[in-house]
Amino acid sequence: QSALTQPASMSGSPGQSITISCSGTNSDIGSYNYVSWYQQYPGKAPKLMIYDVNKRPSGVSNRFSGSKSGNTASLTISGLQAEDEADYYCCSYAGSSSWVFGGGTKLTVL
Amino acid sequence: EVQVVESGGGLVQPGGSLRLSCVASGFTISTYWMSWVRQAPGKGLEWVANIKQDGSEKYYVDSVKGRFTISRDSAKNSLYLQMNSLRLEDTAVYYCVREGRYMDYWGQGTLVTVSS
Numbered sequence: 001q002s003a004l005t006q007p008a009s010m011s012g013s014p015g016q017s018i019t020i021s022c023s024g025t026n027s028d029i030g031s032y033n034y035v036s037w038y039q040q041y042p043g044k045a046p047k048l049m050i051y052d053v054n055k056r057p058s059g060v061s062n063r064f065s066g067s068k069s070g071n072t073a074s075l076t077i078s079g080l081q082a083e084d085e086a087d088y089y090c091c092s093y094a095g096s097s098s099w100v101f102g103g104g105t106k107l108t109v110l
Numbered sequence: 111e112v113q114v115v116e117s118g119g120g121l122v123q124p125g126g127s128l129r130l131s132c133v134a135s136g137f138t139i140s141t142y143w144m145s146w147v148r149q150a151p152g153k154g155l156e157w158v159a160n161i162k163q164d165g166s167e168k169y170y171v172d173s174v175k176g177r178f179t180i181s182r183d184s185a186k187n188s189l190y191l192q193m194n195s196l197r198l199e200d201t202a203v204y205y206c207v208r209e210g211r212y213m214d215y216w217g218q219g220t221l222v223t224v225s226s
Contacts, residue, residue, distance in 0.1 A: 001171060003154065036212040038155070045205060045219060046155065051212035089155050091213070097169045099145070099157040099213075 004028065004090055004102035011108040017078040020105045022090030023071060028100055030071040034093035037066060037075045039086045040104075046089060050075060077107075085109040112136035112215050114189075114206045119220030126196050130220060132189040132206030140164065140184040143209040146191050148202035149219070156202075159191065160209055174200075196224045 005023040012018040022029070022037075029035055035053045038046035048057055050066035053073065063078045073092070077084055090102040118130040130146070145160040159170045159180040168180050179192040189206055203219040 003156075034211045038213075045216040046213075047216075048212060048214050051214075057214070091155075091157075093211070097143075097160060097162075097167065098171070099160075099209075101147075101155040101157060104154040 001094060001098060001100055004092060004100055006088075006090060006102040006105045008103070009106045009108065011110055012077075012080045013110045014080050014082065016080050017076060018080060018107070020075045020077075020088055020090075020107070022073040022075070022092075022102045024073070024092055024100070025071055028071075028092040028094040029068065029073050031095065032093045033068070035066065035068055035073040036091045037064075037073075038089045038091065040089065041086050049088075080109055082109050112208070114208065114215055114217040116204065116206045116217040116220040119204065119222045121223045121225060122196055123226055124196060124198060124224055126224070127192070127194045128196065128222060130191040130193065130204055130206075130222070132191075132217060134187045134189070134206075134208070137208070138184075139182055139187050139189060139208075144180075144182065144189045145207045145209045145213060146180060146189075147205045147207050147213070147216075148200075148222075149205070150199070150202040153202075158204070161189070193222070196222075198224050200224050 037050040040046040054066040146158040206217040207213040208215040
């Protein structure tokens with residue numbers, strides 16, 4: 001069960017768009033459409049932002065969107081805002097009722 | 111309102127044991143899979159274990175197999191994690207999480223510190 005691969009850090013200016021990648025394998029992202037993304041502020045619990053690759057829970061801004069191609073999933077945040085500065089984690093179902101997370105991406109809004 | 115609240119964390123010596131508890135409200139845990147997810151200080155999230163609605167199936171990450179046991183008590187609407195033979199690398203905040211095709215409700219976490 002190896003962790004999914006995310007860039008350790010990314011940055012963007014307010015108003016810009018950024019895309020965070022999440023690379024997996026044929027055993028996780030490549031085999032299932034159960035990819036989710038979580039936002040986490042320091043000292044706080046993670047919050048679900050995207051599920052089933054590209055669905056948004058009620059209350060999550062439509063500036064957040066998700067996609068998947070092959071073994072790689074992506075989270076795009078458009079119109080960056082200061083409040084988007086946080087850590088982001090991808091997660092995929094990995095079969096046999098197990099889950100695997102990405103290492104996390106620290107997003108800085110310049 | 112859906113809530114999960116963890117407790118039971120603390121300082122324990124290597125080789126020791128600890129039992130984490132999680133009380134759910136706003137939903138019935140017997141209708142959902144439930145998971146424990148941990149986060150070591152300054153590190154990323156790691157799925158630890160989960161349990162089926164009726165408790166008949168339990169799964170673990172390889173690093174805790176044989177040491178941790180997940181269980182539930184439907185009457186108390188509670189989830190547990192019995193942790194034995196604790197190691198330094200088990201130090202983390204442990205989150206109780208409601209699981210479906212995704213993890214939608216997270217507790218605030220309880221800190222487990224393994225240190226001599």
